[in-house]
Amino acid sequence: MMTDDSFEIFLVTAPGLEDALCAEAREKGFQDAQSTGGGVTIHGRWPDVWRANLELRGAARILARIGSFRAFHLAQLDKRSRKFPWGDVLRPDLPVKVEVTCKKSKIYHAGAAAQRIEKAITEELGAPISQQADVRLKVRIDDNLCTFSVDTSGESLHKRDHKEAVNKAPMRENLAAMFLRQCGFDGSEPILDPMCGSGTFPIEAAEIALGLNAGRTRSFAFQDLATFDADVWQEMRSAKPTSAPTIKFYGSDRDAGAIKMSQANAERAGVAAYTEFQMRSISELEPPEGPKGLVMVNPPYGARIGNKKLLYGLYGALGKTLLERFSGWRVGLVTSESSLAKATGLPFLPTGAPIANGGLKVRLFQTKPLK
Structure with a gap:
């Protein structure tokens, strides 16, 4: 996937709040926002990902759909994972965590699938794999279609980072x-x-x-991606109260x-x-x-x-x-x-x-x- 192309961005929220988040997203200028199960889909480029993390109050996290391909067995998954343009999004010097879910697919062993993808990333890109990595690649294999998403938020977006003291049962x-x-x-x-x-x-x-x-006072996982532009981000987050x-x-x-x-x-x-x-x-x-x-x-x-x-x-x-x-x-x-x-x-x-x-x-x- 070329980094200047428009792609699907998924705004995760608690089931039942999709319509409320969709209304907020449209209010914030994401005009093509559509409610779906567990969240809202929009389309945009990387600055739109950053802005969604920064501005949206109702989202729990923001996933960037960075590409997909079909795979019917592990050998095919291995081969196509090695040809995937990881370097467009991931950095070779930072660790990655891979999370796989399988549903209605010939590839049904999530652990085996994760191993193939991890090996492809390590050997083709050079990035290390770590279960503690801030950069998380989420892979969904559904009906033999492998969809790759990067969690661009890191910690859940309800953590505004300017709220340290909480009582025993806080409202997110x-x-x-x-x-x-x-x-x-x-x-x-x-x-x-x-x-x-x-x-x-x-x-x-x-x-x-x-x-x-x-998100004005916190950091995000997208700051550790190859697509990140610090100057554009600094200008975006320096906006003053309206x-x-x-x-x-x-x-x-x-x-x-x-x-x-x-x-x-x-x-x-x-x-x-x-x-x-x-x-x-x-x-x-x-x-x-x-x-x-x-x-x-x-x-x-x-x-x-x-x-x-x-x-x-x-x-x-x-x-x-x-x-x-x-x-x-x-x-x-x-x-x-x-x-x-x-x-x-x-x-x-x-x-x-x-x-x-x-x-x-x-x-x-x-x-x-x-x-």
């Missing part, structure tokens, strides 16, 4: 961004999270309102440690001036002065706590407080338990598909503005 940033989007948040209204933990929802909301790029909101984004929690974590994370993210965190119980919760907005909350649920029976009172108290004091505010609540959501007494709209989150299936429950 990419999921938080997509839940905010599904609730209609566009950066122009206040957000309040009454169980803010390490501050993910208010911080993510502040970054969106400021127009900050999600707006300065006149509103704030609020978090509260009954745990003093959570408030300290949230404040430290907001400081590192550069959004401390636009966020406000206070130690408060649910019964002390009051809406901030100013315009009405969105209450966004990820309360504890069964698997995170151990005994969900203890949680019905908490959810009930939350619903009572919101119904009594937050007229005009919308609510977005994420939980794995429909019965807990029901315990709030809030007038939730019909829910969408469940979303995989840390081994659990969670759902986003939403209301219209409360009366």
Whole structure:
């Protein structure tokens, strides 16, 4: 594959969030974005790969499809792997990790297939193979078609790298961004999270309102590829915030440690001036002065706590407080338990598909503005 050709780029996200990520990708200028199982496909060149990693908040990782060929047995895989233009994308001086999956193919032994591809890369390109390598080549052999993708992200994109302190059950940033989007948040209204933990929802909301790029402070695996242009990348990532909101984004929690974590994370993210965190119980919760907005909350649920029976009172108290004091505010609540959501007494709209989150299936429950 020539490096100046357009190719397929796959944006990975949690199943159930494909449409939300597709909408974000189109908003960011990837006009041909199409939802598919487990993610979104776009087409572009290497700078588009870099920009997708930098800007997209809902993606978990970005895969670049660098080529494909058919192979019906291991000898053919070996021969064609040796002719593949690895040097267009991979560097001979950096290690590579090869991961193979086989499905409905005459080549059914993933380990044997990986060995052939690894040998081809080592002997034809000169790059070493390492299970600890930052550069990962993902090979999918499906119906005898071998498709090669490079994981251009490295660590999962939910790791923004300006959030060091986390509580025991944090909401992943990419999921938080997509839940905010599904609730209609566009950066122009206040957000309040009454169980803010390490501050993910208010911080993510502040970054969106400021127009900050999600990956602005981290590094990526694509920086170790032969296709990388440091000058173009430096110019791309030096973009400044596009707006300065006149509103704030609020978090509260009954745990003093959570408030300290949230404040430290907001400081590192550069959004401390636009966020406000206070130690408060649910019964002390009051809406901030100013315009009405969105209450966004990820309360504890069964698997995170151990005994969900203890949680019905908490959810009930939350619903009572919101119904009594937050007229005009919308609510977005994420939980794995429909019965807990029901315990709030809030007038939730019909829910969408469940979303995989840390081994659990969670759902986003939403209301219209409360009366």
